[in-house]
Amino acid sequence: MIKRSIILSCLLSMAASYSSAQDWKPAGDKILTEWASKVDPKQPHPEYPRPQLTRTNNWQNLNGLWKYAVTERSVSQLPSNWDGDILVPFAIESALSGVGKSLSKDQVLWYQTDIVLSKKLKNEKTILHFGAVDWQCEVFVNGQSVGQHEGGFDAFSFDITAALKKGAKQQIALRVWDPTSDGPQPRGKQINNPHSIWYTPVSGIWQTVWLESVPKTFIKSTHQTPNVDDSSLAFHAEVENAQNGDLIQITAFDNGKKIAESSNAATETQQLKLQNISLWSPTNPKLYDIEVKLMRKGKVVDQAKSYFAMRKISKKADKKGIERMYLNDEFLFHYGPLDQGWWPDGLHTSPTDDALKFDIEKTKEMGFNMIRKHIKVEPARWYRHCDSIGILVWQDMPSGDLGGNIWDMHPGKFRAGKQDKDRSPASEAIYKKEWNSIMTQLHNFPSIVVWVPFNEAWGQFKTKEIVEWTKQKDPSRLVNGASGGNYQAPGDILDLHNYPEPAMPDPARFGKDFILANGEFGGLGLPVEGHTWQAKDNWGYQSFKSVDELKKRYRELITDLVKLTQWGLSAAVYTQTTDVEVETNGLMTYDRKVIKIPVSELKQINDQLYNPNLIN
Incomplete structure (x- = not known):
């Protein structure tokens, strides 16, 4: 009975999502690009979002229709009533959000979505990633605050493993405040009263939201700097929960052919020496692939792929x-x-x-x-x-x-x-x-x-x-x-x-x-x-x-x-x-x-x- 109940719940959730997707349409009457008609409300921007550190077998895209509500800034609890659906990752002011509403400095924007964890997420840790949210936000998973972030143009993430419930169904929510031109934060050309060279505000989620599962010790980021004069690539990996003796092994490939390899302690910067390199330029945008492995006692703990170019x-x-x-x-x-x-x-x-x-x-x-x-x-x-x-x-x-x-x-x-x-x-x-x-x-x-x-x-x-x-x-x-x-x-x-x-x-x-x-x-x-x-x-x-x-x-x-x-x-x-x-x-x-x-x-x-x- 319990399994049937779970299956029925998932089917009802899918049916509701399909119905909402059928109802979605761009808001307002402004001009649209030809790609507007190609937006899939069930999952816009489905592509893997992090090309410089890819793990394509253990991620889940969360873009799509979420619930939203606009409340007074004084409200700190998740609303019990919602204003409707918003298409993530489009800002609430945009036509493609399906909402097309402005947000004042005295208001906050709430998001909520119920998700079913993908079976691909099999590792010990689950990381929730945001490409960009403008400007200040707090993130909740199953009602528990997992972190806060300020910054409208940089990506950020939270380890949400401890906040996950048993079973596949989970709830994610956000509280966003964005004063636009009433605040000191970086905002670019946004302004509260668009005119001349100043444009419509952009508030809330505006880049891909996604989940990733990683092992307890994992490659969090890499730092790659080419040195054309020395024919080498300086490489450093930031490793979360590294242990003594852990190694980072990097292997470079040219069209699938191995051309160089290096290994060093996980905490150290290493130099990947290269021969017969082709330099990157607008007339020769040559890219090399790289495979990064985190090794412990001869076994692979984590691995990811990336790429680099040699240019000066x-x-x-x-x-x-x-x-x-x-x-x-x-x-x-x-x-x-x-x-x-x-x-x-x-x-x-x-x-x-x-x-x-x-x-x-x-x-x-x-x-x-x-x-x-x-x-x-x-x-x-x-x-x-x-x-x-x-x-x-x-x-x-x-x-x-x-x-x-x-x-x-x-x-x-x-x-x-x-x-x-x-x-x-x-x-x-x-x-x-x-x-x-x-x-x-x-x-x-x-x-x-x-x-x-x-x-x-x-x-x-x-x-x-x-x-x-x-x-x-x-x-x-x-x-x-x-x-x-x-x-x-x-x-x-x-x-x-x-x-x-x-x-x-x-x-x-x-x-x-x-x-x-x-x-x-x-x-x-x-x-x-x-x-x-x-x-x-x-x-x-x-x-x-x-x-x-x-x-x-x-x-x-x-x-x-x-x-x-x-x-x-x-x-x-x-x-x-x-x-x-x-x-x-x-x-x-x-x-x-x-x-x-x-x-x-x-x-x-x-x-x-x-x-x-x-x-x-």
Whole structure:
């Protein structure tokens, strides 16, 4: 009778889930991408979410329809009544959540789901993972609090083994608070009253939720740094509950063929020596597979798979004595779009993984070799796509605690006195904690070549300290300390923003100290009827009425950029990949259904920038 009762309960739960999935539909009346119709409400984003440490045989995806409720912030107990269903992992404000509601600083968002543990979860420990939750949350399993987290852009997890009940059926719940622009936390372009360059808030779960089972002693993370000059990979694993004598064994493969192997104590960093390596670049995105085993007395305790690439990013002077960026000891002009990663239907979350990949593929086809990921952090799979496709990434830290700065856009006109913002100790701590976590979690992705701690003085504070700390934490990459902001401590790169024409800092004054970059220019607008966020009052930094006008102006800007490259410029960022809400200055419309200048023509125009003779 008990077994029949359990089976009946599971069948009723499945039937209810199927019924809810049948009722789900996007909320609101805004434009949608073509991938919106391909979202499966029974399990959106079903792909394995952690490409740099994979255990694909013992995990369970928890995306799908959960119950939700919005209550006053004072409510601390799980609600007894629910407002309806929300499709995880889409933020409550998004169309694809099926809700489309805003959240104020005086409210909290509750989630709950009843799950049946997969039979694949057979190891001793069960870990509950969240790709990202914006912003502050507490997680409950079967009514028991298992942990809290603050940070809207970094992944986190909790060991929930002790909170699990006997049997397969379990309950998971979250309490989320997100003040958006009323708080000091990193938030990027979100604002409570969207307008101009500021967009709809993103609250709650917005990346994949999943379970993983691991042994008592397991590989928690890895840290992999290529050394091209030494033909080696520095490798370190963080092992939970390691014992004396435990070893980490790493084996590298090239298309299934073993090419190198190393073993050392589980607590030590080891050097994997490599021979006849092929260097990663946008024209040769060569990746090597790696197998990691945790060994104890000759037996495998835990194992996972990963990958790496051999590439080097460096700063050195050209024949004229001007500092340049070199990839694998060869000059390569970095040119890419400002990519904000927003979607009309999912906001911070792409409708599907194919949609996530689409933007990168089109960027490469257009003749760009770089993307500046603008004050947002993407799911790990986005960086994996960049690694595989061959796109350099400049990674911004999401801005927060804005206002109160002096913004000095023009190097050479430095103002006397203090320019950094005075942030409270709590605000500073929030920034440092999340930036540290972001750099740690993204370290292994070879496509990332530049860290950008600050953008346009938005919340910029203690610049020298933050830039030096960023460089010390990761000396394998360059640091663009203040993209278009206050230039007290630029790091490796001096980065000027200018619209619409490209511009550059004076190479005679700054070129012997810094790589010179134009971190934002362009912003050429063309609204396309039927593909805009709103019917009117859309804008660009310079707007046009036809494709021919837009194309002509774009050609002029690239001609100017070629000249600047000859004079000392090493990188430029065009605004932007797609339209975003009321901004219509994208190369593509917000719904990705129209590419405004044909891809082949864009590539032909952009290819002028990669002539190595430009700096000779």
